[in-house]
Amino acid sequence: MTKLNQILAVEKGVKSDVQRKVTDAYHTIQKTPLLSGIARSYQPIDDEGEQLPPESTRVQVQVEAVLKDVSTTLSRLFDVTATKDWANCTAKADVTVDGTVLLSGVPVTYLLFLEKQLVDLHTFVSKLPTLDPSEAWTLDENTDSWRTEPVKTTRTKKVPRNHVLAEATDKHPAQVQVYNEDVVVGYWTKVSFSGALPQRRVNELLTRVQKLQDAVKYAREEANGIEVTDRRIGEAVFGYLFG
CATH class of the missing domain: 1.10.287 (Helix Hairpins)
Structure with a gap:
Protein backbone atom coordinates (compact mmCIF):
# COMPACT_ATOMS: atom_id res chain seq x y z
CA MET A 1 0.00 0.00 0.00
CA THR A 2 1.34 3.43 -0.95
CA LYS A 3 1.97 5.98 1.81
CA LEU A 4 1.54 9.72 1.61
CA ASN A 5 5.25 10.42 2.19
CA GLN A 6 6.04 8.21 -0.83
CA ILE A 7 3.69 10.27 -2.99
CA LEU A 8 5.31 13.47 -1.73
CA ALA A 9 8.74 12.05 -2.55
CA VAL A 10 7.90 11.45 -6.22
CA GLU A 11 5.63 14.46 -6.79
CA LYS A 12 8.42 16.93 -7.54
CA GLY A 13 10.07 14.59 -10.03
CA VAL A 14 6.76 13.90 -11.75
CA LYS A 15 6.05 17.64 -12.09
CA SER A 16 9.47 18.28 -13.59
CA ASP A 17 9.18 15.37 -16.03
CA VAL A 18 5.68 16.36 -17.12
CA GLN A 19 6.66 19.99 -17.67
CA ARG A 20 9.58 18.93 -19.87
CA LYS A 21 7.52 16.49 -21.95
CA VAL A 22 4.58 18.86 -22.46
CA THR A 23 6.98 21.67 -23.44
CA ASP A 24 8.66 19.34 -25.96
CA ALA A 25 5.26 18.37 -27.37
CA TYR A 26 4.27 22.02 -27.73
CA HIS A 27 7.45 22.85 -29.64
CA THR A 28 7.05 19.76 -31.83
CA ILE A 29 3.59 20.67 -33.09
CA GLN A 30 4.78 24.21 -33.90
CA LYS A 31 7.16 22.79 -36.51
CA THR A 32 4.93 22.80 -39.57
CA PRO A 33 7.30 20.77 -41.81
CA LEU A 34 7.03 17.81 -39.45
CA LEU A 35 3.25 17.79 -39.91
CA SER A 36 3.42 18.03 -43.68
CA GLY A 37 4.01 15.39 -46.34
CA ILE A 38 3.88 15.20 -50.15
CA ALA A 39 3.89 12.59 -52.86
CA ARG A 40 4.37 13.56 -56.49
CA SER A 41 5.40 11.78 -59.66
CA TYR A 42 6.43 13.03 -63.07
CA GLN A 43 5.22 11.87 -66.48
CA PRO A 44 6.66 13.30 -69.69
CA ILE A 45 4.38 14.16 -72.59
CA ASP A 46 5.83 11.41 -74.75
CA ASP A 47 8.06 8.42 -74.32
CA GLU A 48 11.08 10.34 -75.49
CA GLY A 49 10.73 12.98 -72.74
CA GLU A 50 12.99 13.20 -69.74
CA GLN A 51 12.20 10.75 -66.97
CA LEU A 52 12.25 12.15 -63.43
CA PRO A 53 12.04 10.09 -60.25
CA PRO A 54 9.04 10.49 -57.97
CA GLU A 55 9.36 12.66 -54.86
CA SER A 56 7.82 12.09 -51.43
CA THR A 57 8.03 13.41 -47.90
CA ARG A 58 6.42 11.50 -45.08
CA VAL A 59 4.40 13.11 -42.28
CA GLN A 60 6.59 12.77 -39.20
CA VAL A 61 4.22 14.06 -36.52
CA GLN A 62 0.57 13.20 -36.03
CA VAL A 63 -1.23 15.69 -33.77
CA GLU A 64 -3.57 12.98 -32.53
CA ALA A 65 -0.55 10.95 -31.44
CA VAL A 66 0.89 13.99 -29.68
CA LEU A 67 -2.41 14.52 -27.89
CA LYS A 68 -2.37 10.91 -26.76
CA ASP A 69 1.17 11.26 -25.41
CA VAL A 70 0.29 14.51 -23.62
CA SER A 71 -2.78 12.86 -22.13
CA THR A 72 -0.72 9.97 -20.82
CA THR A 73 1.94 12.31 -19.43
CA LEU A 74 -0.46 14.74 -17.75
CA SER A 75 -2.62 11.92 -16.42
CA ARG A 76 0.32 10.81 -14.28
CA LEU A 77 0.61 14.28 -12.76
CA PHE A 78 -3.15 14.58 -12.26
CA ASP A 79 -3.24 11.19 -10.53
CA VAL A 80 -0.28 11.88 -8.22
CA THR A 81 -1.63 15.30 -7.23
CA ALA A 82 -5.13 13.95 -6.67
CA THR A 83 -3.79 11.13 -4.53
CA LYS A 84 -1.83 13.65 -2.44
CA ASP A 85 -4.70 16.13 -2.07
CA TRP A 86 -7.28 13.48 -1.18
CA ALA A 87 -4.87 12.02 1.35
CA ASN A 88 -4.20 15.47 2.83
CA CYS A 89 -7.89 15.63 3.71
CA THR A 90 -7.46 12.72 6.12
CA ALA A 91 -3.77 13.00 7.11
CA LYS A 92 -3.77 14.22 10.72
CA PRO A 150 21.02 53.45 42.90
CA VAL A 151 24.45 54.73 41.90
CA LYS A 152 25.62 57.95 43.57
CA THR A 153 27.95 60.29 41.70
CA THR A 154 29.20 63.79 42.46
CA ARG A 155 28.49 67.01 40.60
CA THR A 156 31.41 69.40 40.51
CA LYS A 157 31.84 73.03 39.60
CA LYS A 158 35.00 74.81 38.53
CA VAL A 159 35.92 77.55 41.01
CA PRO A 160 38.71 80.04 40.14
CA ARG A 161 41.65 80.05 42.57
CA ASN A 162 44.73 82.21 42.83
CA HIS A 163 48.20 80.84 43.35
CA VAL A 164 50.83 83.41 44.37
CA LEU A 165 54.05 82.68 42.57
CA ALA A 166 55.90 85.70 44.02
CA GLU A 167 54.91 88.15 46.72
CA ALA A 168 54.65 91.82 45.89
CA THR A 169 57.63 94.08 46.56
CA ASP A 170 58.14 97.84 46.47
CA LYS A 171 59.47 97.36 42.96
CA HIS A 172 57.29 94.55 41.50
CA PRO A 173 53.63 93.58 41.85
CA ALA A 174 52.82 90.13 43.08
CA GLN A 175 52.96 87.35 40.47
CA VAL A 176 49.69 85.42 40.67
CA GLN A 177 48.58 82.38 38.62
CA VAL A 178 44.84 81.84 38.23
CA TYR A 179 43.60 78.26 37.98
CA ASN A 180 40.29 76.39 38.26
CA GLU A 181 39.59 73.91 41.00
CA ASP A 182 36.83 71.24 40.77
CA VAL A 183 34.67 71.64 43.84
CA VAL A 184 31.89 69.22 44.76
CA VAL A 185 28.61 71.11 44.76
CA GLY A 186 26.10 68.25 44.84
CA TYR A 187 25.32 64.59 44.28
CA TRP A 188 23.53 62.68 41.51
CA THR A 189 21.68 59.48 42.37
CA LYS A 190 21.03 57.43 39.21
CA VAL A 191 18.72 54.44 38.76
CA SER A 192 18.52 52.81 35.30
CA PHE A 193 15.29 51.23 34.06
CA SER A 194 14.80 48.78 31.17
CA GLY A 195 11.96 47.06 29.42
CA ASN A 224 2.54 11.72 6.13
CA GLY A 225 2.94 8.08 7.06
CA ILE A 226 -0.73 7.24 6.52
CA GLU A 227 -1.66 4.85 3.74
CA VAL A 228 -3.30 6.42 0.70
CA THR A 229 -5.70 5.29 -1.98
CA ASP A 230 -4.37 5.83 -5.49
CA ARG A 231 -6.65 8.16 -7.39
CA ARG A 232 -7.27 7.86 -11.12
CA ILE A 233 -8.38 11.32 -12.19
CA GLY A 234 -6.38 11.90 -15.36
CA GLU A 235 -8.12 9.22 -17.43
CA ALA A 236 -11.54 10.75 -16.85
CA VAL A 237 -10.34 14.31 -17.50
CA PHE A 238 -8.43 13.59 -20.69
CA GLY A 239 -10.95 11.04 -21.89
CA TYR A 240 -13.38 13.95 -21.98
CA LEU A 241 -10.95 16.59 -23.29
CA PHE A 242 -9.25 14.66 -26.09
CA GLY A 243 -11.55 11.66 -26.49
Whole structure:
Protein backbone atom coordinates (compact mmCIF):
# COMPACT_ATOMS: atom_id res chain seq x y z
CA MET A 1 0.00 0.00 0.00
CA THR A 2 1.34 3.43 -0.95
CA LYS A 3 1.97 5.98 1.81
CA LEU A 4 1.54 9.72 1.61
CA ASN A 5 5.25 10.42 2.19
CA GLN A 6 6.04 8.21 -0.83
CA ILE A 7 3.69 10.27 -2.99
CA LEU A 8 5.31 13.47 -1.73
CA ALA A 9 8.74 12.05 -2.55
CA VAL A 10 7.90 11.45 -6.22
CA GLU A 11 5.63 14.46 -6.79
CA LYS A 12 8.42 16.93 -7.54
CA GLY A 13 10.07 14.59 -10.03
CA VAL A 14 6.76 13.90 -11.75
CA LYS A 15 6.05 17.64 -12.09
CA SER A 16 9.47 18.28 -13.59
CA ASP A 17 9.18 15.37 -16.03
CA VAL A 18 5.68 16.36 -17.12
CA GLN A 19 6.66 19.99 -17.67
CA ARG A 20 9.58 18.93 -19.87
CA LYS A 21 7.52 16.49 -21.95
CA VAL A 22 4.58 18.86 -22.46
CA THR A 23 6.98 21.67 -23.44
CA ASP A 24 8.66 19.34 -25.96
CA ALA A 25 5.26 18.37 -27.37
CA TYR A 26 4.27 22.02 -27.73
CA HIS A 27 7.45 22.85 -29.64
CA THR A 28 7.05 19.76 -31.83
CA ILE A 29 3.59 20.67 -33.09
CA GLN A 30 4.78 24.21 -33.90
CA LYS A 31 7.16 22.79 -36.51
CA THR A 32 4.93 22.80 -39.57
CA PRO A 33 7.30 20.77 -41.81
CA LEU A 34 7.03 17.81 -39.45
CA LEU A 35 3.25 17.79 -39.91
CA SER A 36 3.42 18.03 -43.68
CA GLY A 37 4.01 15.39 -46.34
CA ILE A 38 3.88 15.20 -50.15
CA ALA A 39 3.89 12.59 -52.86
CA ARG A 40 4.37 13.56 -56.49
CA SER A 41 5.40 11.78 -59.66
CA TYR A 42 6.43 13.03 -63.07
CA GLN A 43 5.22 11.87 -66.48
CA PRO A 44 6.66 13.30 -69.69
CA ILE A 45 4.38 14.16 -72.59
CA ASP A 46 5.83 11.41 -74.75
CA ASP A 47 8.06 8.42 -74.32
CA GLU A 48 11.08 10.34 -75.49
CA GLY A 49 10.73 12.98 -72.74
CA GLU A 50 12.99 13.20 -69.74
CA GLN A 51 12.20 10.75 -66.97
CA LEU A 52 12.25 12.15 -63.43
CA PRO A 53 12.04 10.09 -60.25
CA PRO A 54 9.04 10.49 -57.97
CA GLU A 55 9.36 12.66 -54.86
CA SER A 56 7.82 12.09 -51.43
CA THR A 57 8.03 13.41 -47.90
CA ARG A 58 6.42 11.50 -45.08
CA VAL A 59 4.40 13.11 -42.28
CA GLN A 60 6.59 12.77 -39.20
CA VAL A 61 4.22 14.06 -36.52
CA GLN A 62 0.57 13.20 -36.03
CA VAL A 63 -1.23 15.69 -33.77
CA GLU A 64 -3.57 12.98 -32.53
CA ALA A 65 -0.55 10.95 -31.44
CA VAL A 66 0.89 13.99 -29.68
CA LEU A 67 -2.41 14.52 -27.89
CA LYS A 68 -2.37 10.91 -26.76
CA ASP A 69 1.17 11.26 -25.41
CA VAL A 70 0.29 14.51 -23.62
CA SER A 71 -2.78 12.86 -22.13
CA THR A 72 -0.72 9.97 -20.82
CA THR A 73 1.94 12.31 -19.43
CA LEU A 74 -0.46 14.74 -17.75
CA SER A 75 -2.62 11.92 -16.42
CA ARG A 76 0.32 10.81 -14.28
CA LEU A 77 0.61 14.28 -12.76
CA PHE A 78 -3.15 14.58 -12.26
CA ASP A 79 -3.24 11.19 -10.53
CA VAL A 80 -0.28 11.88 -8.22
CA THR A 81 -1.63 15.30 -7.23
CA ALA A 82 -5.13 13.95 -6.67
CA THR A 83 -3.79 11.13 -4.53
CA LYS A 84 -1.83 13.65 -2.44
CA ASP A 85 -4.70 16.13 -2.07
CA TRP A 86 -7.28 13.48 -1.18
CA ALA A 87 -4.87 12.02 1.35
CA ASN A 88 -4.20 15.47 2.83
CA CYS A 89 -7.89 15.63 3.71
CA THR A 90 -7.46 12.72 6.12
CA ALA A 91 -3.77 13.00 7.11
CA LYS A 92 -3.77 14.22 10.72
CA ALA A 93 -1.62 13.86 13.83
CA ASP A 94 -1.32 15.16 17.39
CA VAL A 95 1.34 17.71 18.35
CA THR A 96 2.82 16.45 21.61
CA VAL A 97 5.29 18.43 23.76
CA ASP A 98 6.93 16.80 26.81
CA GLY A 99 4.34 14.03 26.78
CA THR A 100 1.36 16.41 26.69
CA VAL A 101 -0.89 16.73 23.65
CA LEU A 102 -0.82 20.44 22.82
CA LEU A 103 -2.83 20.19 19.58
CA SER A 104 -5.05 17.26 18.69
CA GLY A 105 -5.82 15.90 15.22
CA VAL A 106 -4.00 18.61 13.28
CA PRO A 107 -4.27 18.33 9.45
CA VAL A 108 -0.93 17.89 7.68
CA THR A 109 -1.43 21.06 5.65
CA TYR A 110 -1.76 23.07 8.87
CA LEU A 111 1.33 21.34 10.27
CA LEU A 112 3.25 22.64 7.26
CA PHE A 113 1.92 26.13 7.99
CA LEU A 114 3.02 25.83 11.62
CA GLU A 115 6.52 24.75 10.61
CA LYS A 116 7.03 27.84 8.48
CA GLN A 117 5.59 30.17 11.13
CA LEU A 118 7.76 28.72 13.87
CA VAL A 119 10.91 29.35 11.82
CA ASP A 120 10.02 33.04 11.70
CA LEU A 121 9.03 33.04 15.37
CA HIS A 122 12.36 31.50 16.35
CA THR A 123 14.16 34.32 14.55
CA PHE A 124 11.95 36.90 16.25
CA VAL A 125 12.54 35.52 19.76
CA SER A 126 16.28 35.19 19.21
CA LYS A 127 16.45 38.93 18.47
CA LEU A 128 14.59 40.06 21.61
CA PRO A 129 16.48 42.78 23.56
CA THR A 130 18.20 41.55 26.71
CA LEU A 131 19.36 43.32 29.86
CA ASP A 132 22.95 44.54 30.11
CA PRO A 133 24.76 41.67 31.88
CA SER A 134 27.23 44.12 33.46
CA GLU A 135 24.43 45.49 35.67
CA ALA A 136 22.51 43.89 38.54
CA TRP A 137 18.80 44.09 37.74
CA THR A 138 15.71 43.66 39.91
CA LEU A 139 12.05 43.84 38.93
CA ASP A 140 10.38 47.11 39.94
CA GLU A 141 6.72 46.34 40.61
CA ASN A 142 5.75 50.01 40.49
CA THR A 143 6.86 50.47 36.87
CA ASP A 144 6.73 46.81 35.80
CA SER A 145 10.26 47.32 34.51
CA TRP A 146 13.70 46.15 35.50
CA ARG A 147 15.85 48.54 37.54
CA THR A 148 19.38 48.80 38.83
CA GLU A 149 20.55 49.69 42.32
CA PRO A 150 21.02 53.45 42.90
CA VAL A 151 24.45 54.73 41.90
CA LYS A 152 25.62 57.95 43.57
CA THR A 153 27.95 60.29 41.70
CA THR A 154 29.20 63.79 42.46
CA ARG A 155 28.49 67.01 40.60
CA THR A 156 31.41 69.40 40.51
CA LYS A 157 31.84 73.03 39.60
CA LYS A 158 35.00 74.81 38.53
CA VAL A 159 35.92 77.55 41.01
CA PRO A 160 38.71 80.04 40.14
CA ARG A 161 41.65 80.05 42.57
CA ASN A 162 44.73 82.21 42.83
CA HIS A 163 48.20 80.84 43.35
CA VAL A 164 50.83 83.41 44.37
CA LEU A 165 54.05 82.68 42.57
CA ALA A 166 55.90 85.70 44.02
CA GLU A 167 54.91 88.15 46.72
CA ALA A 168 54.65 91.82 45.89
CA THR A 169 57.63 94.08 46.56
CA ASP A 170 58.14 97.84 46.47
CA LYS A 171 59.47 97.36 42.96
CA HIS A 172 57.29 94.55 41.50
CA PRO A 173 53.63 93.58 41.85
CA ALA A 174 52.82 90.13 43.08
CA GLN A 175 52.96 87.35 40.47
CA VAL A 176 49.69 85.42 40.67
CA GLN A 177 48.58 82.38 38.62
CA VAL A 178 44.84 81.84 38.23
CA TYR A 179 43.60 78.26 37.98
CA ASN A 180 40.29 76.39 38.26
CA GLU A 181 39.59 73.91 41.00
CA ASP A 182 36.83 71.24 40.77
CA VAL A 183 34.67 71.64 43.84
CA VAL A 184 31.89 69.22 44.76
CA VAL A 185 28.61 71.11 44.76
CA GLY A 186 26.10 68.25 44.84
CA TYR A 187 25.32 64.59 44.28
CA TRP A 188 23.53 62.68 41.51
CA THR A 189 21.68 59.48 42.37
CA LYS A 190 21.03 57.43 39.21
CA VAL A 191 18.72 54.44 38.76
CA SER A 192 18.52 52.81 35.30
CA PHE A 193 15.29 51.23 34.06
CA SER A 194 14.80 48.78 31.17
CA GLY A 195 11.96 47.06 29.42
CA ALA A 196 14.26 44.37 28.00
CA LEU A 197 14.32 40.74 29.15
CA PRO A 198 16.84 38.77 31.16
CA GLN A 199 18.88 36.46 28.95
CA ARG A 200 17.59 33.44 30.88
CA ARG A 201 14.02 34.40 29.88
CA VAL A 202 14.94 34.63 26.21
CA ASN A 203 16.71 31.27 26.46
CA GLU A 204 13.60 29.77 28.03
CA LEU A 205 11.39 31.10 25.21
CA LEU A 206 13.80 29.81 22.57
CA THR A 207 13.73 26.36 24.17
CA ARG A 208 9.93 26.34 24.03
CA VAL A 209 9.89 27.35 20.38
CA GLN A 210 12.45 24.67 19.52
CA LYS A 211 10.47 22.00 21.37
CA LEU A 212 7.33 22.96 19.49
CA GLN A 213 9.24 22.96 16.19
CA ASP A 214 10.42 19.41 16.86
CA ALA A 215 6.94 18.31 17.91
CA VAL A 216 5.38 19.72 14.74
CA LYS A 217 7.99 17.97 12.57
CA TYR A 218 7.33 14.65 14.32
CA ALA A 219 3.59 15.14 13.86
CA ARG A 220 4.02 15.93 10.18
CA GLU A 221 6.08 12.78 9.64
CA GLU A 222 3.41 10.76 11.43
CA ALA A 223 0.63 12.32 9.36
CA ASN A 224 2.54 11.72 6.13
CA GLY A 225 2.94 8.08 7.06
CA ILE A 226 -0.73 7.24 6.52
CA GLU A 227 -1.66 4.85 3.74
CA VAL A 228 -3.30 6.42 0.70
CA THR A 229 -5.70 5.29 -1.98
CA ASP A 230 -4.37 5.83 -5.49
CA ARG A 231 -6.65 8.16 -7.39
CA ARG A 232 -7.27 7.86 -11.12
CA ILE A 233 -8.38 11.32 -12.19
CA GLY A 234 -6.38 11.90 -15.36
CA GLU A 235 -8.12 9.22 -17.43
CA ALA A 236 -11.54 10.75 -16.85
CA VAL A 237 -10.34 14.31 -17.50
CA PHE A 238 -8.43 13.59 -20.69
CA GLY A 239 -10.95 11.04 -21.89
CA TYR A 240 -13.38 13.95 -21.98
CA LEU A 241 -10.95 16.59 -23.29
CA PHE A 242 -9.25 14.66 -26.09
CA GLY A 243 -11.55 11.66 -26.49
